Amino acid sequence: MALRRTLFSRKGFLLLMLLIVVVVIVWALLHQRKAPTEFLTATVEQRPLQQAVLADGTLTASKLVSVGAQASGQIKRLWVELGDRVKQGQLVAEIDSMTQQNALQNAQAALKNIEAQRAAKQAMLSNYRAAFARQQAMLAKKLTAKADYDDALATLTATEAEIRALDAQIAQAQIEVNTAQVNLSYTRIVSPIDGTVVSVPIEEGQTVNAVQSAPTLIKVANLDTMTVKAQISEADVIKVEPGMKVWFTILGEPQKRYEGTLRAIEPAPDSINSDSTSSSLTSSSSSSSDKTAIYYYGLFDVPNPQHRLRISMSAEVHIVLGERQHAVVIPATALDTIDGKSSVQVVDARQQVTRRQVEVGLNDNVEAEIISGLQPGEKVVLGQRSAVDAPTASMGPPR
Numbered sequence: 001m002a003l004r005r006t007l008f009s010r011k012g013f014l015l016l017m018l019l020i021v022v023v024v025i026v027w028a029l030l031h032q033r034k035a036p037t038e039f040l041t042a043t044v045e046q047r048p049l050q051q052a053v054l055a056d057g058t059l060t061a062s063k064l065v066s067v068g069a070q071a072s073g074q075i076k077r078l079w080v081e082l083g084d085r086v087k088q089g090q091l092v093a094e095i096d097s098m099t100q101q102n103a104l105q106n107a108q109a110a111l112k113n114i115e116a117q118r119a120a121k122q123a124m125l126s127n128y129r130a131a132f133a134r135q136q137a138m139l140a141k142k143l144t145a146k147a148d149y150d151d152a153l154a155t156l157t158a159t160e161a162e163i164r165a166l167d168a169q170i171a172q173a174q175i176e177v178n179t180a181q182v183n184l185s186y187t188r189i190v191s192p193i194d195g196t197v198v199s200v201p202i203e204e205g206q207t208v209n210a211v212q213s214a215p216t217l218i219k220v221a222n223l224d225t226m227t228v229k230a231q232i233s234e235a236d237v238i239k240v241e242p243g244m245k246v247w248f249t250i251l252g253e254p255q256k257r258y259e260g261t262l263r264a265i266e267p268a269p270d271s272i273n274s275d276s277t278s279s280s281l282t283s284s285s286s287s288s289s290d291k292t293a294i295y296y297y298g299l300f301d302v303p304n305p306q307h308r309l310r311i312s313m314s315a316e317v318h319i320v321l322g323e324r325q326h327a328v329v330i331p332a333t334a335l336d337t338i339d340g341k342s343s344v345q346v347v348d349a350r351q352q353v354t355r356r357q358v359e360v361g362l363n364d365n366v367e368a369e370i371i372s373g374l375q376p377g378e379k380v381v382l383g384q385r386s387a388v389d390a391p392t393a394s395m396g397p398p399r
Contacts, residue, residue, distance in 0.1 A: 057314070062301060067220060071186035080093075082197055124159055232265070
């Protein structure tokens, strides 16, 4: 009996201890303090906002002229060097002109020869006219034979015809002289515009051949004004139009903005210059996954008085679609769309979250302008860091 009492007392003690442990655990679970939910938030700000289309650009000179040679021969003298400033009409190069000078002298000599022949014929014409006049008077008085009169008339007519032929030859010879003079002028190469020499692909003493194509002697560019060619994707080109404000930066001065106005948008992509009918048919039959991206060039000019901007520089171009000076701004990721209406989750100082409808203005998918529904200084929910409890219905789905 004593052993049985001892076993019962031990079991009772163990049961009691187990019951106490269970009660403590249940009590702890029931009275555990709920961990507060923490949110990722952003403060509503009031500041300037700009919505723009981003494009890659390349700088070119507003005018770039390849100065070629229309005469063949050896480069006798180069009067300019790379980087020199030149004026329109300034002599930049000379080609050996001996051949052209000889051609001009031959043409001038031929012209003088024909003019001398005409002078001789003109003197003979005066005598023939006088002889014909005498024959005509004598025939009227029947003092000469009709045959003599006819011979005088024929000689006069033939001489007048020869003089007209010589006049035509003189005109042809004059053309030859003019052509020879022009060919001689081609040996003196002048700049067609005011600008800067940006390329000199030849050397003095080099021989150029202008028979097949005009060889380039120098390239002159107007660097006082630069033209930016911005590649606008086909998805963005429908949003932009001439007259829009544009600004860009370059790699060497990322902090400096250069501003301009969009002058034109090319109606066709640059690839139209190389695409043939067959290639177009081939590309149209290819799958959409193999389609090449299409870009259209937007053009605008920017002053370059100090020539800091150079040809072929890369530019990060921003074409401004809209801007506000005092916009109420939030991150675009804070926006939700419910039943076609925009809303945000606003958290107050007590970490209470409510949903609020807002009216959205400019939105570049990074930052959004709030026209109504929010005030500067309020906090909007971007996401939820941690939550022991499920979010309330007013919060909506976590972002």
